[in-house]
Amino acid sequence: MVGNSLWQQCVSRLESELSEQQLNTWIRPLQVVEEPGILRLLAPNRFVLDWVKDHFFQRMVCIVNELQGNDAMRVLLEVGSNRRPTVAHPASPQALASRRAAPADIHRSGKPVPAAPIPAPGSPQFTHNLNPNFTFDSFVEGKSNQLAKAASLQVAASVGKAYNPLFLYGSTGLGKTHLMHAIGNAILRDNPDAKVVYLHSERFVADMIKALQHNSIDEFKRYYRSVDTLLIDDIQFFAGKERSQEEFFHTFNALLESQQQVILTCDRYPKEVDGLEDRLKSRFGWGLTVAIELAELETRVAILQRKAEEAGTVLPSEVAFFIAKRIRSNIRELEGALRRVVANAHFTGRPITLEFAKEALYDLLTLQDKQCTVDNIQKTVAEYYKIRVTDLLSTRRTRIIARPRQVAMALTKELTTCSLPEIGKAFGGRDHTTVLHACRKVAELRESDAQVNEDFITLLRTLTT
Numbered sequence: 001m002v003g004n005s006l007w008q009q010c011v012s013r014l015e016s017e018l019s020e021q022q023l024n025t026w027i028r029p030l031q032v033v034e035e036p037g038i039l040r041l042l043a044p045n046r047f048v049l050d051w052v053k054d055h056f057f058q059r060m061v062c063i064v065n066e067l068q069g070n071d072a073m074r075v076l077l078e079v080g081s082n083r084r085p086t087v088a089h090p091a092s093p094q095a096l097a098s099r100r101a102a103p104a105d106i107h108r109s110g111k112p113v114p115a116a117p118i119p120a121p122g123s124p125q126f127t128h129n130l131n132p133n134f135t136f137d138s139f140v141e142g143k144s145n146q147l148a149k150a151a152s153l154q155v156a157a158s159v160g161k162a163y164n165p166l167f168l169y170g171s172t173g174l175g176k177t178h179l180m181h182a183i184g185n186a187i188l189r190d191n192p193d194a195k196v197v198y199l200h201s202e203r204f205v206a207d208m209i210k211a212l213q214h215n216s217i218d219e220f221k222r223y224y225r226s227v228d229t230l231l232i233d234d235i236q237f238f239a240g241k242e243r244s245q246e247e248f249f250h251t252f253n254a255l256l257e258s259q260q261q262v263i264l265t266c267d268r269y270p271k272e273v274d275g276l277e278d279r280l281k282s283r284f285g286w287g288l289t290v291a292i293e294l295a296e297l298e299t300r301v302a303i304l305q306r307k308a309e310e311a312g313t314v315l316p317s318e319v320a321f322f323i324a325k326r327i328r329s330n331i332r333e334l335e336g337a338l339r340r341v342v343a344n345a346h347f348t349g350r351p352i353t354l355e356f357a358k359e360a361l362y363d364l365l366t367l368q369d370k371q372c373t374v375d376n377i378q379k380t381v382a383e384y385y386k387i388r389v390t391d392l393l394s395t396r397r398t399r400i401i402a403r404p405r406q407v408a409m410a411l412t413k414e415l416t417t418c419s420l421p422e423i424g425k426a427f428g429g430r431d432h433t434t435v436l437h438a439c440r441k442v443a444e445l446r447e448s449d450a451q452v453n454e455d456f457i458t459l460l461r462t463l464t465t
């Protein structure tokens, strides 16, 4: 029996034994490589590997043996991917400090930079900069962030030992900073004397420049190297900043060598950050690299309800569903919409009903509606894939046209109230079954092809913000 179908049979068996959540988190992310006599399973990272090994591996081997009878295959479990890399392999700490940095420029995030953590010269105190509200308890778990939360809990419980560095990545506003602070808060709760320091990468750069100007770079180094846990947010802002990367590289190495915990966040997979040195990219993947995905509808609703509860407001579920359906790609924006509804209710003294929420969010949603016309979706998709709108409407079936067309149809289904026949008509008079097929195909590809998933998310975000 070939590895793949054997594995499929094994998964079918597990489907009747495990919960959907367990299957999604631990079993389905495994990829199979076919080799004679060997069923090689690739886990996307060490975290999944360890978990699967401890909880399911024995059972998996049993099932394979049962399915195979006498000519049982060897089952191997290792970290790797036959799609795209997720985690680099560890290397010796001795190899850490041996290389030098390469040059580049500066760019700015436009985000507010949190207060500087550097204490006045000679001052021994540490500034955590942690938001006490960002805890594991206040973090709503869903399929999209389950793995990231589990990994974060593990790191908080085993600082410097479990996974170092922990690298959380995902689009903006999906909860990376929240989780990072949750780890810091949990570490401090267990050990109030722990030196936990959070800062945005721009702050690191600004402090380093200040230290260089004031001839206090040694103190700067000492400070960062003396922390127990260093949390650096949005490391994509290191891109192109040569000197900062070099400094960070050495700090990072020093911390890792002495088992101090480093936690990093980024808006994309480390290897995809342009302007970041290769040695940093590869080093970032030495511990555990975990993605936070776009939250699904149910999680968005649960987050809204949790935030409303925290604000002391009761949010009727039809209102929560309405907001969550309209704002899909960013939890921060979801919170913004909720804040607006709650504030309006407070000022006007009116109860929060569906009608009221529609009124309160009128401007925001009208702007979104304007962007979400079929014409605009077609134009945006065509520009993104560098093809013409007429190509999308044509009968051409080459992959470079057909795939964007499917993505555009799926986006139209997601973002407008058009029916399948209406979408078909708008895309060169196609049948509704073609549209249905396109939507299913895109959903399937988003699971199996990281590039399609990224294209879809980027387009969704462009069209809804």
Ligand SMILES: Nc1ncnc2c1ncn2[C@@H]1O[C@H](COP(=O)(O)OP(=O)(O)OP(=O)(O)O)[C@@H](O)[C@H]1O
Pocket: 134, 138, 139, 140, 141, 145, 170, 171, 172, 173, 174, 175, 176, 177, 178, 179, 234, 265, 266, 267, 303, 331, 332, 335
């Ligand atoms: N699963 C969740 N449960 C509760 N709140 C969440 C969740 N995900 C995100 N949030 C909230 O959404 C807001 C934005 O999250 P956060 O700042 O962590 O995003 P981010 O991924 O770090 O974004 P950026 O890349 O822009 O820094 C925060 O207020 C956070 O509390």
